[in-house]
Amino acid sequence: xxSLEQPSEVTAVEGAIVQINCTYQTSGFYGLSWYQQxxxxxxxxxSYNALDGLEExxxxxxFLSRSDSYGYLLLQELQMKDSASYFCAGDASGGSYIPTFGxxxxxxxxx
Amino acid sequence: xxxxxxxxxYLFRKxxxxxxxxxxxxxxxxxxxxxxxxxxxxxxxxxYSQIVNDFQKGDIAEGYSVSREKKESxxxxxxxxxxxxxxFYLCASSPQGALSNQPQHFGDGTRLSIL
Numbered sequence: 220x221x222s223l224e225q226p227s228e229v230t231a232v233e234g235a236i237v238q239i240n241c242t243y244q245t246s247g248f249y250g251l252s253w254y255q256q257x258x259x260x261x262x263x264x265x266s267y268n269a270l271d272g273l274e275e276x277x278x279x280x281x282f283l284s285r286s287d288s289y290g291y292l293l294l295q296e297l298q299m300k301d302s303a304s305y306f307c308a309g310d311a312s313g314g315s316y317i318p319t320f321g322x323x324x325x326x327x328x329x330x
Numbered sequence: 331x332x333x334x335x336x337x338x339x340y341l342f343r344k345x346x347x348x349x350x351x352x353x354x355x356x357x358x359x360x361x362x363x364x365x366x367x368x369x370x371x372x373x374x375x376x377x378y379s380q381i382v383n384d385f386q387k388g389d390i391a392e393g394y395s396v397s398r399e400k401k402e403s404x405x406x407x408x409x410x411x412x413x414x415x416x417x418f419y420l421c422a423s424s425p426q427g428a429l430s431n432q433p434q435h436f437g438d439g440t441r442l443s444i445l
Contacts, residue, residue, distance in 0.1 A: 261420070261439060264434065264435070306373070317363070317375065318434070320372035322371055
């Protein structure tokens with residue numbers, strides 16, 4: 220099985236950089252995804268790390284270290300619209316890519 | 331534009347009643363999923379389907395049923411056996427499901443409450 224741990228809440232100010240961590244315990248692991256969800260809305264895909272290292276997509280970057288069972292999402296030049304919940308999701312074991320989601324981190328961006 | 335449509339947006343269930351949540355996609359995706367989200371919780375998998383006429387139980391399938399008669403449609407029925415159905419239900423799809431690490435596309439969700 221899998222379990223993924225994230226902080227429940229992170230706060231930051233506009234223009235700052237924030238890092239949301241995700242640690243996981245899993246028997247068999249393919250990669251780590253990140254999704255963003257605004258209140259009451261649909262989660263949207265942000266990034267996927269299949270290999271160790273940093274993946275950069277505009278203001279968002281995601282990092283994975285398999286040896287440490289750890290990943291993070293890095294958000295730069297924070298904007299008010301970045302206030303949302305962020306979920307990490309690990310691919311399930313046993314040859315399946317169906318993700319298991321963490322409980323989510325609520326990011327609050329202050330002016 | 332392609333996407334996933336869930337309906338209704340809000341749904342109320344009476345005691346002992348079965349209700350069905352609709353999910354339709356025009357993305358030509360093979361795989362479809364149903365998740366339940368409770369406040370402060372992550373998404374928990376109810377059922378998934380990788381191809382038409384086939385579906386598998388997820389982590390919390392008890393009290394729910396699904397069908398996959400068409401590629402585009404994956405309705406979820408919340409039965410009277412589900413004693414705590416109040417939650418936000420999200421439908422998702424992906425191109426090849428469990429065969430590849432493709433991202434999931436989500437609908438806007440249905441919020442179910444008990445009357």
